[in-house]
Amino acid sequence: MRELKSITKDDLNQEVTFIALLIDVKIKSTKTGGKYADLTVQDAGSKQLLKLWDVAEEDWLQRPKDDFPVIEVNALVGEYQGKLQLTAKNIRQVDKDSIDMKKLVPSSKWNFDQMRQWLEEFRDRIQTDPIKSLINEMVFQEPYYEKFCTYPAAKSVHHNFRHGILQHTLEVLKYCVVVATTKRLNQRQVDRLIAMAFLHDWAKIIEYEPLPSNKISDEGKMLGHIFIGSHHVMNKIELLEGFDREDALIILNGILGHHGALEWGSPVLPKSVEAQILHQADKLSGDVESILSFMQEQEESRETFTDRLWNMGTDYYKGGIS
Structure with a gap:
């Protein structure tokens, strides 16, 4: 069995077999009235578009009972407009109980236990009791x-x-603390900054x-994580005894303004030095991860530079990929 990441243009005109998670099905019609499917499949290392021609009316793919079935695919490797294209020759559904699902769902490469330990260490840097209580109740308790x-x-x-939220939050916390230490912010500013770093993307769990x-x-579609997060944080703050009003305003502004611009989805701009640091740390974490993951997706390509990365507006030199 092949991993999706291992299938390259070196395999052109050959058949390959792989097991993957079927995460999206789009049934389309040809000009002659026939049906075909664009299938999106993934394993832990990659995601690919898979073509399936001549989809029958009774085909289970038209109405899959399982939202995300595991499938075994035999496919022909081709090329379309200079990019790899897989065309399914045969697809069969596989019993999930026989598969290690960790091999089909991408995960952080960081050690999970170490990440949770770091999370606790950042929380313990907070010296203002009501702010620490806010983080304990919103992050470290179930649900x-x-x-x-x-x-x-x-x-x-x-x-x-x-x-992903865990790794991204830790990156943002690390960047924030480095800047706060370098610029000699006082302890109260550090406490606020750590809190807003913990909470800026908290609502992505919703x-x-x-x-x-x-x-x-x-x-998420109706409200978005910025509003949901600030709403939950404000409600929690109102229940915590002795929470300072200035602390509340600065933390809430940090959450609301962390995208840094109105056109990027923030309803307000960062209005404190802590909020501005958070915005820059959040952007740095997202941008660097975006570039590195895009480079890794294209590491099999013989080109010196990646394709254009749409959200960054440029291509990237691939030297040094390991």
Whole structure:
């Protein structure tokens, strides 16, 4: 069995067999009235588009009982407009109980136990008791903690894998603390900054459905994680005794403004130095992860540079990929 990542243009005009998770099915019609399917399949290392021609009316793919079935595929490797194209010759459904699902769902490459330990260490840097209570109740208690540690941080672009919110939050926390230390922020500013770093993407546990779906929930589509997060944080703050009003305003502004611009989805701009640091740390984490993951997706290509990365507006030199 092949891994999707291992299938390259070296395999052109050959048949390959692989096991993957079927994560999307789009049934389309030909000009003559026939039906074909564009299938999106994935394993832990890659995601691919798979063509299936001549889909019959009774084909189970038209109405799959399982939202995300595991399939074994025999496919012909081809090329279309210079890009790899897989065309299915045969597809059969596989019993999920016989498969290690970790091999089919992308996950963070960071050590999970170490990430959870780091998360606790950042929380313990907070010296203002009400702010620490806010983080304890919103991150480290159920029903939130397990989701916070396992959900993806995005549908695409960056950290869109298992443990994605956790890894992204840790990166943002690290960047924030480095800047706060370098610029000698006082302890109260550091406490606020750590809190808003913990909470800026917290609501993605509500905005997204759990993997392998990675779809946006109804609440996510209607409200978005910035509003949902600030709403939950404000409600929690009101229940915490002795929470300082200035701390609340600065933390909430940090969450609301972390995208950094109105045209990027933030309803307000960052209005404190802590909020500006958070925005820059969040952008750095997302941009760097986006570039590195895009480079890895294209590492099999013989080109010196990647294709154009749409969200960054340029291509990237691939030297040094390991």
